[in-house]
Amino acid sequence: AATGQWCKGVKIAAFPGGPQGGVFANNVYNGYRQAQRDLGPTVKYYFSDWDPAKMVTQWKEAIATKPNGIAMYGFMGPEAAKPLVEESFKKGIIVTTLNTSLVDLQAQYSTQGFGYVGAVNYKAGVDLASEMVKRGKLSAGDSAFVWGLKGQGGDRGQRTVGVIDGFEKLKVKVIYQEIDQATNTTPASGGPTFAGIMAKNPNVKAVVTDHGGLTATAATYMKAANLKAGSVYFGGFDVSPATTTAIESGYLQLVIDQQPFLQGYLPILQICLTKKFGFSGLDVNTAGGFVDKSNVAVVAPLAKVEIR
């Protein structure tokens, strides 16, 4: 086999999923970039802002540029994806997906290189809720506040649904609130909303913010509601430098990390492997595991460079 940038000349269209500079999307992007540097393919990036219509549009435009492979991250639904996957393979373009499984299509095209890298969102939600009940010593009848994005497109919303189901299965009462638009993009503006909820429901024992940005802002929210560090069990998703600081300061207890860097790196690698050596699609679960006070010291420096 070749050494060094053995994938030179291969053209790939890659979708990091969210907006440019977005919390999660940027880690995926960093993974893509690392693979690009290591392996040498030409990669063009399409940021879809998690917008299904935009993903479809960009996918079509990507096909028009005749790449060798497409690494697709985005929840557009199997109905919309099907014709695009078919058209891509018909034109000899390898499609592989991240974090959004298209089970039937994957089965059909797996031998032609259709792979999957990621964690299952719904399951991640359930896992976090169960782990919080266990570690936070919640019992049946306690209430938990879930602040999430149930209304967001498809699979993304499924993680919030998973958290809610996870709590409810263990008989924990859920108070749900959809994240408003301003808070979604500028987490600091959610302070009064959090304070309002906590004032209305003083017996809340646990909080989950299903949003990387909000999770990172846990300390600010707790202060806004005049709550002491650790007085409620605070959990969330995705690791960022601000998140590790919040864990260290004791405002945030538990974070589940699905290792988005890998979710970017591996699809590029897989397209290169399939293109150069004809391997069929890989199916990789990156569900990472939990970060809390005990292991935050290891993760923090990696979070700073957006690898974890």
Add this chain to the structure above:
Amino acid sequence: MQFGIWGVGIAMWLVFVVTASEAFTSKDIYLAFASSTPLFALMAIPLTLIVITGEIDLSFPAVMALSTATFAKIYSGTGNIWLGFAGALIAGTLSGYFNGWLVTYFAIPSLVITIGTGFLFRGIELAWMNGSGVGLTDKELAGVSNLLVGRSFFGIANQFWWAVLATIILWFVLNRTQFGAHVFLTGDNKTSAQLMGVNVNQVKRRTFAIMGFFAAFAGLVASFEVSYFWPTLGEGLLMNSIASVFLGGTSVFGGIGTVTGTFVGSFIIGAINAGIVASGINAFYTQVFFGLVIILSVIMQAVISKKIKR
């Protein structure tokens, strides 16, 4: 005639043909534009009328979603596609009319009130759908889907023809009906128009209702295009639609504008992103260039229009 915008469009196209020749010399990219640009062009075109009357609408993305939700609910409730279709168009038209009523009855600037109704419509839709989407892949829906977003003539998406039709109809309405004449007069000088007997409030309510109608239609098109109704439908389309209208030479101050300009403007907006990515400019620089292209287009359009007028 809006020569300015044509000049800008052609100039930009030439640049892309050179910088991104693989993509821009094959027909695929044009087919992609024909299927994706109408999603917002269908709203930018009627928005032109509102802007000419001196108003604006920021709620139409929510109207899109609310009317498509109406379709989904009626269809799943009664199984009747055309009833759902009509219901969606009526819901859209009424939402638009409601905007117009608020604007004219209370004499409140539309820029403010449609921020409010945007939240209201979106909230009603989300609460109604409980935040979940609906697949649109039933066999029974194939007919309507094909009508709205099927492919015809050389594989061009039907929504392109719908956008062309919308342009022709609204061109006629604007330039060859009394209502259209009053749209111009209302936006130019409200008091003068009133002194001469133009019912400016009725004119405004009607432009908003037309906007609502087209937003509903665009919502169905966008949903059938991806065979799924997302409750967040429309959120990314606001800026594109507004930018298309203004790029097309319609005046922010009202009284001046053309739907053909908007039509061309929307294709320019639709092509910018694809053109930049296909030119090999990577990742984060796309926004830099997107911004530059908008700025340059607007400047060129202003300069060319002035030259031609002189």
Add this chain to the structure above:
Amino acid sequence: MQFGIWGVGIAMWLVFVVTASEAFTSKDIYLAFASSTPLFALMAIPLTLIVITGEIDLSFPAVMALSTATFAKIYSGTGNIWLGFAGALIAGTLSGYFNGWLVTYFAIPSLVITIGTGFLFRGIELAWMNGSGVGLTDKELAGVSNLLVGRSFFGIANQFWWAVLATIILWFVLNRTQFGAHVFLTGDNKTSAQLMGVNVNQVKRRTFAIMGFFAAFAGLVASFEVSYFWPTLGEGLLMNSIASVFLGGTSVFGGIGTVTGTFVGSFIIGAINAGIVASGINAFYTQVFFGLVIILSVIMQAVISKKIKR
């Protein structure tokens, strides 16, 4: 005086005290407002001036991010906090001035051109930061952090006092300087103002520069508030800021407006969401009510202002 907006504010507060008494009778919620509302109030206040001249700025969220990026880069490069601070304010002011220059030199409506510069500034920032954020938890930053967002007097966040200061300063500028007088004249009737010797283009450029300055300051405040600079900083604040200005009684058509109205308006906008959730209305209905409250506030404000004028 803007009695209208005070009436609306008090009415809404009374409703919340009844419907959400647990939250609205304890001081915590007010402290929360004092810390979060200034994030956009600090931009809504200078935006008032731009709107009075008859223009608008949609790029300030990007200016926020770009100038905070400037701070981060200078600080990490030189280790000098105050150099970084000054750099951020200068970057913001220049970005604003650039907007004003484009608007006046090419006579292009600001609504269009600032969509373009918004993308441009955001793109430059993202490319510069390579899309990554920066933690602001260094020991050395504690001083500036405390100055910007520390707590003083009864635990009220400093950013609240900054917003009050901004209101006072810009009130003075608007009502007690010649520049301020020209801001009103420019927005009222540009040609008349020019015929009487007002340099309307210079006036506009300056209002944009002031906007940029405050956007930079708000960017630092918002970032230090969460001890982290997100590259997407500011994106959600656009609508809130604009809504605050118009709710505060500033006219979309220019020539009329007050910064005190905007100040009150921003606290109304800032309180709506918390008030609704604390009233026990959950999940998707919040948006419905958010929309309704905005609509009712605007209507009340219009009705009350008219009553008082008569």
Add this chain to the structure above:
Amino acid sequence: MSGSAPVIQLKNVSKTFGEVRSLSGVDLEIYPGEIVGLLGDNGAGKSTLVKTIMGFHKPDEGGEIWFKGEKITDWSVAKARDLGIETIYQERALCELQPIWRNMFMGREIKTKFGRLDVKKMRSEATRLMSEHMGFTSTAVHPDNAVLTMSGGEKQGVAITRALYFDAELVILDEPTVGLSLSETKKTLDFVQNIKKSGRSAIFIDHNIFHIYPAVDRMIVLDRGKVAGNYKKSEITMDELIESMYRVARTGSIKE
């Protein structure tokens, strides 16, 4: 004249804006074929009266407007124009960004029998009217030109020509000669004479008594919103009228 019903009649019409009372208890009638001059100081309420007649302002509670002997309840500008009242407003009421032809047919656009706008006809009519009636010397006058760039007098010309076009039963002229050159002023005064000759009526407002006096049959003097005098031309000489106008301005009363 007094045999037939008045074309327009106001009974006890008042109009208040906030605290400003611009008209109080005005009674007034205009008979067919009559040219009535309306005089009064700046701010006396003349233009407010005109706009109330046109249905632009709604009179305060208690005021009534009668058209040809019928009380009108839902008065509006569109209705007034349909019934045959045309006005040359003091503020001209032009849409300045629009071409001349759109201004000419503003609110009463010409349509083909299918309801389609007859742009061609409107354009050609506009050209004809501008050259035949006003005969402007400037090259700037083309039906597709925006009104914005025209001179003050040219704009006034558009407003006057517009009122002529629709053969109205009652023409109201609110300071029509303002800003017109000598020759244009003469044309406008001739036009007022033509109204009379063709048996129609007019209300003519002008501060120049030399314009008003020769043209009208009757003069109504308005002072601070009230009718302060009502003279047949046979009852008063021009000098007496001038004298009494100065007296009103000085003392606020028309009586000696």
Add this chain to the structure above:
Amino acid sequence: MSGSAPVIQLKNVSKTFGEVRSLSGVDLEIYPGEIVGLLGDNGAGKSTLVKTIMGFHKPDEGGEIWFKGEKITDWSVAKARDLGIETIYQERALCELQPIWRNMFMGREIKTKFGRLDVKKMRSEATRLMSEHMGFTSTAVHPDNAVLTMSGGEKQGVAITRALYFDAELVILDEPTVGLSLSETKKTLDFVQNIKKSGRSAIFIDHNIFHIYPAVDRMIVLDRGKVAGNYKKSEITMDELIESMYRVARTGSIKE
């Protein structure tokens, strides 16, 4: 008079808007203490000339503006006003949403010595001027009222009073009596006389020759952008002037 340098002098000034040539090769001088009448048909270019003198329009390449014997290169409205030229524009140049006091001091606001706006002074001066100079009868005239709701004549009053306030060396009046009542017109004409008495200069535009002729020392006739005549009052009688104005309108030439 001809001993001292002209207050303002135009040399070969042309002004073109797109294809419309509003002024072509105008030479003109106004001497200290001189009142000059400017006559011409609608669209002749009078207002364009005024705006060019004020620095609002930049003359086409080749035209020169001289102030008191010095050639001016960077002319602007602010500079013209600073040097002592005030104008009552035909379009009045008011900001209608603003209160009267802001309109009165528009562009030349009163400041305290620390550069702070002296709002109190401006308000009280506005009150004084409106009542002393114009003496309006209407209650609507209060310095905090928006100009918007005032009558046509009241608005004109604001514009005139404003020009008076800043003791200008050269006052330009572009159809100032338009829309004014008899008594207000008289006041304005008196004011023109006062300018002369105090040794300052004026350019006076009016379509009413009965206003112009008694007031001025010299008359300049503009026709389609060109100076078509320049008469000392001693050289022409009023009747001859009227006759020649009609001739210009009819034949386009001032010569018989």
